[in-house]
Amino acid sequence: MTIQNIMVIGAGQMGAGIAQAHAQAGFDVLLHDMSEEALHQGQKHIEKWLARSVEKERITEEAKDATLHRLHVSSTLKDAASSDFVIEAVVENMDVKKQVFRELDAFAPNHAILASNTSSLPITEIAAATNRPEQVIGMHFMNPVPIMKLVEIIRGLQTSDETYQAIETITNQLNKTPVEVKDFPGFVSNRVLMPMINEAVFAVYEGVASPKDIDTVMKLGTNHPMGPLTLADFIGLDTCLYIMEVLHDGFGDSKYRPCPLLRKYVKAGWLGKKSGRGFYQYD
Incomplete structure (x- = not known):
């Protein structure tokens, strides 16, 4: 065809x-x-x-x-x-x-x-x-x-x-x-990426380090071009939350449970770059 x-x-x-x-x-x-x-x-x-x-x-x-x-x-x-x-x-x-x-x-x-x-x-x-x-x-x-x-x-x-x-x-x-x-929740890219982002949010939630320092660790320590929290802001925190919910519902595994802080930011309207505020503030 x-x-x-x-x-x-x-x-x-x-x-x-x-x-x-x-x-x-x-x-x-x-x-x-x-x-x-x-x-x-x-x-x-x-x-x-x-x-x-x-x-x-x-x-x-x-x-x-x-x-x-x-x-x-x-x-x-x-x-x-x-x-x-x-x-x-x-x-x-x-x-x-x-x-x-x-x-x-x-x-x-x-x-x-x-x-x-x-x-x-x-x-x-x-x-x-x-x-x-x-x-x-x-x-x-x-x-x-x-x-x-x-x-x-x-x-x-x-x-x-x-x-x-x-x-x-x-x-x-x-x-x-x-x-x-294959047709599995999150496919490959988001099945791997979103839990990493979610874990970075948990690190903020638990007071392990600041968003900036967590991103620095991932950029300089693992050679990521962009830190996970910067990337989350770029993607949209509402989108990140939705995909985590799809993974959680699809697999029924607690390792995909969205971080409560991610839910709180989305409820507050802090969606990342598109709303002017997420883990960072934007003009």
């Missing part, structure tokens, strides 16, 4: 990055969001990123213009009717995702593959909301999408080999590295 027309659902930071990566790779991309403001911000984010890439001589002005020419916007899911491949990048909530996939299943052509950028939720359950579970797959990009090379490709219980091969091929066309992952 030839895939050329791609639709990305959700124009937030991840969705915009996914749309940009595909448009730069030569695909015709439709960026969808129900919010006109979100679409506007998503377009601005892409334009700003591409302009910065031109300034840093990573791409040419011509390549930037060609990328933007291949990128269009949509405010209705019915536009999925023209897509060969749809990638969902909406809020990390199972009920919301299942509703999106039900609608996509109705609007997208029979040959279309439906993918989710979920960072932790089961692909098998998402696929069950459709009449084409063999054509549903997980495609977990890392943030920021234009820079990060890894893509976790997650097979659901019924995902076909043909669907997997098609997505692996697309990932290579994006100049990214595909890794096949």
Whole structure:
């Protein structure tokens, strides 16, 4: 199957990055969001990123213009009717995702593959909301999408080999590295990363050291490019808490219990960089 027309659902930071990566790779991309403001911000984010890439001589002005020419916007899911491949990048909530996939299943052509950028939720359950579970797959990009090379490709219980091969091929066309992952809570990246972040939060909670000193230990002692608490602020503490809850519920193991301090910060609205305060304060 030839895939050329791609639709990305959700124009937030991840969705915009996914749309940009595909448009730069030569695909015709439709960026969808129900919010006109979100679409506007998503377009601005892409334009700003591409302009910065031109300034840093990573791409040419011509390549930037060609990328933007291949990128269009949509405010209705019915536009999925023209897509060969749809990638969902909406809020990390199972009920919301299942509703999106039900609608996509109705609007997208029979040959279309439906993918989710979920960072932790089961692909098998998402696929069950459709009449084409063999054509549903997980495609977990890392943030920021234009820079990060890894893509976790997650097979659901019924995902076909043909669907997997098609997505692996697309990932290579994006100049990214595909890794096949089984459908377990958190997959690989967040199953390993989030408990580390949660343990760093426990170290703050128990008064072992300050956030700055904990981050320094991990950067200088284990050669991490960013400390776990800085990274948590960058990801969003609400997102970290949600993924820990998915791991805790999915495995039923107390080692995944979210730290009470993480819950307290989220309840206070201290969500990290996006809210101006988390383990650090931001302008």
